[in-house]
Amino acid sequence: MHTDHERCFRAVQARDARFDGVFYTAVATTGIYCRPSCPAVTPKAGNVTFHPTAASAQEAGYRACRRCRPDTTPGSPEWDVRADAVGRAMQLIGDGVVEREGVDGLADRLGYSSRHVTRLLTDELGAGPLAIARSNRAHAARVLIETTDMPMSDIAFAAGFASVRQFNDSVRQTYALTPTQMRGRRRTTPTGRITVRLAVRQPFHATSLLDFLAAHVLPGVETVEGTTYARVLRLPHGLGVAALVLHDDHVDCELELADLRDTAVAIGRVRRMLDLDADPVAIDAVLAADPELRDLVAAAPGLRVPSHVDGFEVAVRTIVGQQVSVAGANTVLGRQVPLRGTRVDFELAAAFGLTHAFPTAESFAGADPTDMGMPHARARTIVGLATAVADGTVDLSPGGDRDAVRAQLLAMRGIGPWTADYVVMRALAHPDVLLTTDLVLRRELDRRGLHDDDTARWRPWRSYAGMHLWRATAAFERTPS
Incomplete structure (x- = not known):
């Protein structure tokens, strides 16, 4: 995008917020760089250059605009x-x-x-x-x-x-x-607490995101209260708690951290979990072009696919949830969290009834599969995965190789295509995974007369198509017959 000068300049002239974070505008006559939507920028085409990152603009000698604060834009989709x-x-x-x-x-x-x-x-x-x-x-x-x-x-x-x-x-x-x-411009907060306003690309369907998170809450680790999602975070330098209030045009994020060196990582992980850097206009345009999805997209514009703050956690929860309900899986894990997790002592955690961080891979790697309160085969799968994650064989971090991780998961006993695909979609934020082996999605596809070949036109956003279809199934089942 940033190499197409004419297209970028048109976006700047239109002050199009859709491109905020996609590229940055550097103005030679002022020595500043801005977001494309900055109201203070009215440059001539010959006086501007475009950069793919804020770092690129800074390396070229430009400083951040104080009015539009380009460093607070959503990340590039x-x-x-x-x-x-x-x-x-x-x-x-x-x-x-x-x-x-x-x-x-x-x-x-x-x-x-x-x-x-x-x-x-x-x-x-x-x-x-x-x-x-x-x-x-x-x-x-x-x-x-x-x-x-x-x-x-x-x-x-x-x-x-x-x-x-x-x-x-x-x-x-x-x-x-x-x-x-x-x-001199700071906002005061309690000691150890940080409040940040997270930018969101529009449209943003906060309701569907909260519904999904609420349906998957693991008590003690996370909770949803009204429009607030709160959870314990396990971060590189210690534990923390995040309370996220979802609005239609932004997210208020309050953090309490054991070590403030984790500030940037915590913000990055919650942004990733809420899929705030997605490009909803581009996604909705592709999906709405299909008559089978057009009404679904119109009903939930800007729908997001929740990722996660901890790839290992989502993998374990997915394995435990095989062939059982979410409630059943949480009951099983609810016994493991206080046993293997780490107890937290934060004011913000107490305010939301949060008690533990999810167990680490190391805590499961040494577990006895016969003493985990679940089918032994499933427990062995978790222990095997935990061992691979703990020794670095499997990388479920944000930069993990999606194809490699999927192949590694499928090679493990007890993990099939549905589990591997779901983990890659949520742990590694893959935007193009359609869980065709999911019974609920399969039923919805069949109800609409759609075959696997028909879904190719949804690329590269099939994960979002799947979320729309899941929502459609829930709405269909709530409709009186």
Whole structure:
């Protein structure tokens, strides 16, 4: 998109918010970069360049616009679709891998040399992994500066900077403000608590998202109260709690974290879970072109496919849920959570009745399958998966290779196509998985006279088509006969 100057310029002229986060507009005469919808930008075509990432604009010497705050836009929907090395790298960088493991660690996860990964990202995105991570750190620092009373030195290290000087320089370069000047605009919150407004691409069908989350709640770990979804998070540096209030045009996110270095990762994971970076206009256009889906899309414009904050958790819950109801699966897991999970002690957790983080892969890897309160075959499958995740054989992190993970899951005893596809769809946020072996979806497809070949026209958004069909089944079954 960013290489098509004429198309990008038309979007800027129209101040089209659909492209916010898809590309960034850099204005040579002002030295700033903006989101396409910025009301302050009225440049001439010859004075602007377009960048695929904020990091690319910053590397070119531009600072962020103070009016439109381009770093608060939704992320690019491109990374939801792409499963190549660049797409996976962006997912992993967003999850903080560069801060924790360096560029070498990122490259190891992708199976390339660090030089090759740097070249790939620089050639395509205009910035290498270090620059992209540095841009993410500046954003995380801004959130902490404006929403907490932490000392600046603590914020510097919590955001992932190696020194206070690096923190000061990066903030000034990105925002043309010193950290102290930026703090003058902060909103105060209780100590250890952070409140962030999460941008959402329109349309956004919050009701369907809440309905799905409410139907799958695991007590003690998560809950839905009205328009708020709250859950315990297991993060790289400790535990945390997120309370997400879903509105039609944004999501209010309140976090309480054991370690504020996890701020950016926590925000990234809840955005991913709620599918906030999707491109609903593009998705709805493809699906609504099919007469069988047109009315469903019109009834739920901007429907999202929930991902998850923990790939291992969704995999275990999927295996336990094979051939039983969601309620039945939660009853079984409800006995495992206090036994193998980690108890939490946060004010925000207590406010929502949350008690535990979901058990780790390590806690299940050493379990006795005969003592897990479920069919032994299923328990053995969970222990086998947990062992593979714990030793790194299976990667269910945000940057996991979808095709490789699916093949690995299918090779495991006790995991069939439905389970593997569901895990890939939710744990790895695959947008193009249609669970044709799902009994409910199969029945709805048959009712509409649709064969598997007919669904090819829904690519690359078949996961969204499946969500629409699930909703249609529920509505059909509620309709009096």
